[in-house]
Amino acid sequence: MDKNSKILFTVFFLFALAAISISFYKYYVLEDFYISAEKDCDPKEEGCFIRECDPSSDSDCPEKGEKRLIYYTLVTKKANTIQKCDPKDPACPALDCRKEDGCVETLCDEATKNEEETCSDPETYLKALEQTSQPENNSSDNPQE
Amino acid sequence: MGLLCPDAIPKFLNLFDLDIAPRLLFYTYIPAIVLSVLIGSYVLIKDRFSLASKLLFGISISFTLWVVNIFFAWIGAYADQVMLSWVVTPIFEYLIFALSIYFTYVFISNGKDISFKSKLILCLFALPIFIALPTSLNIQYFDFSICEGNPSPAWYYYLYALEIVSVFWVIFICAKKYEKLDKKNRDRKKIIYFMAGMASFLALFVGSNLIGQITLIQEISFIGSLGLVIFIAFLAYLIVQYKAFDIKLLGAQALVIAIIALIGSQFFLIKNLANNVLNAVTMALVAIFGWWLVNSVRKEVEAKEMLEQKVQERTKELGQSKKVAEERAVELEKWYKLTIGRELRMAELKEKIKETEEKNDQKTGF
Numbered sequence: 001m002d003k004n005s006k007i008l009f010t011v012f013f014l015f016a017l018a019a020i021s022i023s024f025y026k027y028y029v030l031e032d033f034y035i036s037a038e039k040d041c042d043p044k045e046e047g048c049f050i051r052e053c054d055p056s057s058d059s060d061c062p063e064k065g066e067k068r069l070i071y072y073t074l075v076t077k078k079a080n081t082i083q084k085c086d087p088k089d090p091a092c093p094a095l096d097c098r099k100e101d102g103c104v105e106t107l108c109d110e111a112t113k114n115e116e117e118t119c120s121d122p123e124t125y126l127k128a129l130e131q132t133s134q135p136e137n138n139s140s141d142n143p144q145e
Numbered sequence: 146m147g148l149l150c151p152d153a154i155p156k157f158l159n160l161f162d163l164d165i166a167p168r169l170l171f172y173t174y175i176p177a178i179v180l181s182v183l184i185g186s187y188v189l190i191k192d193r194f195s196l197a198s199k200l201l202f203g204i205s206i207s208f209t210l211w212v213v214n215i216f217f218a219w220i221g222a223y224a225d226q227v228m229l230s231w232v233v234t235p236i237f238e239y240l241i242f243a244l245s246i247y248f249t250y251v252f253i254s255n256g257k258d259i260s261f262k263s264k265l266i267l268c269l270f271a272l273p274i275f276i277a278l279p280t281s282l283n284i285q286y287f288d289f290s291i292c293e294g295n296p297s298p299a300w301y302y303y304l305y306a307l308e309i310v311s312v313f314w315v316i317f318i319c320a321k322k323y324e325k326l327d328k329k330n331r332d333r334k335k336i337i338y339f340m341a342g343m344a345s346f347l348a349l350f351v352g353s354n355l356i357g358q359i360t361l362i363q364e365i366s367f368i369g370s371l372g373l374v375i376f377i378a379f380l381a382y383l384i385v386q387y388k389a390f391d392i393k394l395l396g397a398q399a400l401v402i403a404i405i406a407l408i409g410s411q412f413f414l415i416k417n418l419a420n421n422v423l424n425a426v427t428m429a430l431v432a433i434f435g436w437w438l439v440n441s442v443r444k445e446v447e448a449k450e451m452l453e454q455k456v457q458e459r460t461k462e463l464g465q466s467k468k469v470a471e472e473r474a475v476e477l478e479k480w481y482k483l484t485i486g487r488e489l490r491m492a493e494l495k496e497k498i499k500e501t502e503e504k505n506d507q508k509t510g511f
Binding site: 002034076079082084095 | 147148149151196224225226228229232233236240258261264265268271272274275276278279281284285286287288289290295
């Protein structure tokens, strides 16, 4: 191999090494990247993203169809601002935006949702809730029925 | 320590959760990298560190690094580990493709190096990858709910476009060389086999990764390792049949190694202890019988080679004897011509003397 080729390949591998080293420092040491996570959402108050869990793959997913719906919003924040703890630990605080720079909470609406995603609307949700609770009240008024 | 992914329990080395990854991940990738490193090292040593063997070894090492990195992305329990694996993936992918193109050029030109300009082009294509690697142009953010990095569209477009172009580049190089060669040239078939192996490897690699990303079913990318196995199989055939890299490898040797690798790969799929033991016994038996088979085939081949050598030596000897006999015949012919010519001349001279004597007698009146 000629001298020029040797110089070229040395420069190439130095560039590769530099790119990997910078990435390691940025993502592993500084944890300077954004994390997007789901946060619980109240469909009575906010426009939430809706997802249906699958009981065949998720043991926590209830068998009853209506309760399979999960309402959530998206929180995007820097990884180094999140407290390091086990997400399953009840003492571990939920991901939330608390006056931090760069933290964004995304509610579901036409602008933020994808084609496959669906949004909940507080008004529609409350109406549907009222309709489902009325027959139950009627039946409880007349227990003989 | 970074942020723990949901559902991950770092049981292995306090860093990894081996239960997250599907068993198929280990079954498909580990035998493929073991085979590629084995054949890469074998060719490197046997072909005495030639340029082609160094490049083949480079491909196997790049593929191994890529697989190790993929393992980290699958079994990493912490967000920062997994994110870093997603971020550095393009470098290893690019190395596999660039080295494959370089290797194709060198292999089909029987070891001749490519020009500096071609090397420069291959290196320049990597520049955007190096620059974009630690930026959001590569991985936009980390999706915590599924514990995966989210690549930007630029990542898809540039890297996958480059990889698809590489597949066609390899086919083009081989087709061009094929056209240049004479129709009776034995190297034509060699090029076809090489192209089939290399193009299958690269096409399956990029195709499975691309479909996995589009459908969000990452398990599809496991098919990519099958491409490497196909490439190794074609390479082994080229070594056995065409003595590629100047290596003498028996077909039986290659087949026994392939069977042992296939049986060994089942360890990554079997969960039951009894089945593991049975698989280990089968593997040991195949290794013993395989060794015996290879030895007997080697003896037969050696005997055949010795016989061929003797036939060649005898033919050579006979050829030399024939040459000596021919030389002798030529000499004899010369001698024959010489002696016959002398006799004829003497008879002529005698006739002339007789005529002269008769003329003299007439003149003198005797």
